[in-house]
Amino acid sequence: MRKQIAAANWKMNKTIEEGIALVKEIINADIKLNKNNEVLFSVPFPYLSTIKDLISSNGYMFVAAQNCHHKKNGAYTGEVSVEMLKSIGIEYCLVGHSERREYFAESNQVIAQKVDLCLELGITPVFCCGEPLEIRDLLSQNQYVSNQLNESLFHLSTEDIKKVIIAYEPIWAIGTGRTASSDQAQEMHAHIRSVLISKYSFEVAEDISILYGGSVKGANANELFSMQDVDGGLVGGASLVASEFIQVIQALK
Ligand code: PGA
16 A cells, blocks of 8 residues: 655754754654654755664654765865765655745756665655646646656656655645645546556556645645545755644645
8 A cells, every 4th residue: 555645844944952842842743643654854965864873763663865976976176966865864855846946056967866876875855847838828737747747756666666755746736825726636646646657557557646735834734645646745944843744744644
């Protein structure tokens, strides 16, 4: 049975003290979860080890890096490699977030290289995809997302694709307060699953968690996560507020 996941994405926010206080408040909330529920904290690089230590006794919480470099190692001043993440025990990494695609010009091809490196070292990539508003206005979102999957993921073997988490994040819904409706989210998630079925198999598609991201918060998480193909969320702004993120976690199926 595929996992239902609430993934926080702090982006470039919080001091370490604020981050620790936030995570402690969430841990102390004593949330009742199912066996297949998981909580991820995608935190800035300097906080990974600290937050990992803080949650390590907690079997269903994990930290994730927000990015990694697409080369194994070398003269890339200021960058962080997958091997470095592995060496400090990190198990998840966001790959291809739309902010990375937009501000750091990450192409589908570079993102494919990141996915490969993560899988090679046993780190689960959380692969982000999603269309900009002009594509949605043209009603071309399905084709656009299919192409992202095709160019960054579909070279993977059946064994490897099963290790990937997909996060669908329509760019027009990120940080805008304009959430996709639960029907819009379900429609795209079903599309992604159908593409996975045609490329791999029904069993493979059924096993892959597909998260929704874009203005998820306490007040809309229940409705979004209740949709059949929505397996939780990738949450930015609302993950910075303990009470909001706790509600999001509680909304997991
Ligand atoms: P948001 O961000 O929840 O603030 O819209 C989501 C994301 O970018 O992952």
